[in-house]
Amino acid sequence: MTIEIASSGAGPIVGAGTTGVLRLPRQVLFGRGSLESVPVLVRPHGRRALICTDATMAATPGLAALRAALERAGIEVSLFADGVPEVPLTVVDDSVRHARAARPDVIIGFGGGSSLDLAKVTALLLEHPGPLEGYYGENLVPGPVLPVVAVPTTAGTGSEVTPVAVVSDPQRQFKVGISSPYLVPAYAVVDPDLTHGCPVIVSAHSGADALAHALESLTAGRRRPAWQSTLPVFVGANRLGQTLALEAVGAIGSSLREVVVSPDDRDARTAMAHASLCAAMSFGSAGTHLGHALQYSIGAATHTSHGLGVGLLLPYVLEVCRPACTDELLLVADVLGVAAATDADRRIDAAIDEVASIIDAIGIPGTLREIGVDRADLPAFAAQTSTFGRLVDNAPVVADEALLLRVLEASWEGDRDMLRTVPGPR
Ligand SMILES: NC(=O)c1ccc[n+]([C@@H]2O[C@H](COP(=O)([O-])OP(=O)(O)OC[C@H]3O[C@@H](n4cnc5c(N)ncnc54)[C@H](O)[C@@H]3O)[C@@H](O)[C@H]2O)c1
Ligand SMILES: [Fe+2]
Incomplete structure (x- = not known):
């Protein structure tokens, strides 16, 4: 399939390394x-x-x-x-x-x-x-x-x-x-101690939400801010959030499975509280995109939680966005510790596979079919989602109704290869 990389309405795309916006509380206190x-x-x-x-x-x-x-x-x-x-x-x-x-x-x-x-x-x-x-x-x-x-x-x-x-x-x-x-x-x-006692399913789904916040904000479209105007609340990927998002991905990679398997693991709980905070400091200004957009329809139709939906969709969203954010996905491979391959494409494969593996390990289904979505409803979901401009336009690729439908179909089938631009075995 062909993927068109999004461009800034205000001019050529600028790298995430050149601009930054962070809006934060006047004090952020973290620790037991x-x-x-x-x-x-x-x-x-x-x-x-x-x-x-x-x-x-x-x-x-x-x-x-x-x-x-x-x-x-x-x-x-x-x-x-x-x-x-x-x-x-x-x-x-x-x-x-x-x-x-x-x-x-x-x-x-x-x-x-x-x-x-x-x-x-x-x-x-x-x-x-x-x-x-x-x-x-x-x-x-x-x-x-x-x-x-x-x-x-x-x-x-x-x-x-x-x-x-x-x-x-x-x-x-x-x-x-x-x-x-x-x-x-x-x-x-x-205070991470307050998350002890949180039901495992809430920890799993909200942890998946944190992973989606980190990865969607990291891979969001890059836009040139119109500094002289009121900025949109979500400005797209940017330098100040990038470090926080990567910090979150690394911590979630090494602690979310542990929280679900051993809810009393104090270190894992602390790492997840820190990761969730870092992910949100990133997404609070950068915004999220396709997973969060598609989840609105999926959640309303299946009565599944926000975290389950964005977690299920995340590997597919990364796959479809990959042509527009190879640099970011290589950094993800590094922080997840799966960057052994020398070939960049294989390292990105390994990063997305690892994200899918985390989602699977915490008990979130890998396909829309498994959560009761009817395949015949997918075109309606794609049409609804295409109206959520704030989120859809924040994607790094042009996400028209046809592309959204492909993401939904791949997520329904459980086949990420349907979204690859270069067909071939993994
Ligand atoms: N404002 C934002 O930036 C933002 C971002 C993502 C999601 N949300 C919203 O947040 C909501 C979901 O929040 P959530 O996933 O944190 O769950 P929640 O606040 O809906 O709580 C779910 C359940 O877990 C229980 N619970 C929470 N902490 C507990 C603890 N430590 N011990 C025992 N029980 C505990 C609650 O009492 C509740 O019954 C949704 O409405 C979602 O749309 C907001
Ligand atoms: Fe979310």
Whole structure:
């Protein structure tokens, strides 16, 4: 098949080595025990904090420790523990109502990506008028939101450092994102000990999400930023994120399988918390692309998790993008420790094979067929996905409906060779 490499609308493609954008919290704290820093971060902002979480996390020793530390520091704590995975709008309404009564100076998100996203949209609606729908899309939040301290308990979404919050709106067929630099939390506190106790399936799927964040941001299209204008939230592959993405890929390569096999392995948990953070610092500015775009349709049709979908699709996405990012994939082969071959093409084969092997080892199926996708639905998925311009246009190759369909067909069959530009045995 023929693959067309994407070019910048604003001129010739510039290398990832020549420009960079990073938007980050004002402090990112990482390490075992870092939970104890939260009162110190909250205190300069005032004396009232609201914790947004869910019922499961509300019952954990981590939350009890957080609450006790805040109260010892003289901070009045209010708890909203009715968070629900995937953040339905009704839960956002409840959280905002609770927050208006509590009048917090700071909102603390404590939990997986769903609790962090709930904290972010609650902070948004305390500062700016609703409905939330008015902010769906990119760069529509008009100004700063209430300070958020984001404390993740899963290693995957990286929401603690990203400019995104994802919610479920019953009026919409797919989940919707609000993307704005103003949604980057003020503080990220990543204490790997909080991920202990995370169910293995959540660890596996959110770990696959982190791997997809690292690899899609690394291989995103390269665009020349229009510096004189408001930049898009996701600017494409860039130099500042590249190092972080590669750091994440290497750490995930050596720790994700271990977390799934031995969930009590402290070193592996710490490595995954670090990797998820690095991957998100990269994707928060570079953005993701085809796997994340295609997952919207697949997830809605099969009711499978975001991490499962982007993980399943990842080897196919890398294969189709490979003509546009050979340098990046050679670096991936290096950090995954599979760069023994002398021939560049074989090294890239080995890198993509290793990604597929990680995904397989953590129990994610290798084909769309296995998760119940009907082959006859693939053209409709390709057509839907081609409308997700923000993600599709961030790919390093021109991803029209025909190309998206080929990726879906290869993913359904489980045959990456269908996507190779140079036919031949591996
Ligand atoms: N904002 C972003 O940048 C971003 C990026 C990717 C995904 N997301 C969103 O994040 C959500 C998924 O987040 P997630 O995968 O972290 O899972 P989640 O927050 O939906 O949590 C899943 C389940 O795991 C439980 N859990 C979490 N941590 C635990 C722990 N340490 N111990 C025991 N149970 C624990 C939760 O209580 C919940 O029941 C989706 O809505 C997705 O769209 C957001
Ligand atoms: Fe993701």
